Amino acid sequence: MSTTVRTNNTIEENENLESFYIICFDDSIKNEIRQELRSIINYLLVFQDEQQCLQYIDSVSKYDQVILIAKRKLSQHFIPQIVHLQQIISIYIHSNDKNANEQWTKSSNKVKEVIVQRNELAQCIRKDYNRRQ
Numbered sequence: 001m002s003t004t005v006r007t008n009n010t011i012e013e014n015e016n017l018e019s020f021y022i023i024c025f026d027d028s029i030k031n032e033i034r035q036e037l038r039s040i041i042n043y044l045l046v047f048q049d050e051q052q053c054l055q056y057i058d059s060v061s062k063y064d065q066v067i068l069i070a071k072r073k074l075s076q077h078f079i080p081q082i083v084h085l086q087q088i089i090s091i092y093i094h095s096n097d098k099n100a101n102e103q104w105t106k107s108s109n110k111v112k113e114v115i116v117q118r119n120e121l122a123q124c125i126r127k128d129y130n131r132r133q
Contacts, residue, residue, distance in 0.1 A: 018043060019064045020129065025053045025078060026071035026094050029118065036122040040129050041067070050078060062086040065132065067125055069094060072114075083108045090128050092121060 022037050024046045029037075038044050047053035060066055066087045070078055072095030082088055091111045098114045105111040112128060115121050 020132075021045065021060065021064060021066045022069065022125065023047065023053065023057060023066055024069045025050070026069055028071065029069065029094070029121075033118050033121060037125060040122065040126050053078075054081060057082055057085060057088065060087045065089045067128065068092070069121065069125075072096070079108070079111070083110055089132070090125075092124060094118065094121065 018041065020041045020043065022041050022044045024034075024044065027046055027048045029046070034044060034046070045056065047056065057066060057068075062085075064087050066085075067090045068079075068082070068088055069092045072093055075093050075095075079091060083091070088110055091108070093105060093111065093114045095114050096116060098116050105114055113120075113124050115124065
């Protein structure tokens, strides 16, 4: 059984038993959504610090597959730094204004969806994950 480790800037499960990761650069995602996401892909990490998140993503093997969830206000600067990495397979942006974000997100085919309703997040990721199985 894996355990949860909590530091000031990262919440993570200690052991990844699969090649898929969900990395959240959005600490506002509530526990019930996190639990639902973990039911899809068990290994979920939540980062508050951009540098730590970047370093972690960069340390993931290029053969593993990362689904990234990012908060809109952090995304426009953060995503261009990681979108080229092979291990990033999908990016989901959490935003209150879908229309304001759709224009800049079209520049990458890895940005799959701008999500307004948090309950849609798990549904989109489940479809994405099942398609890749």
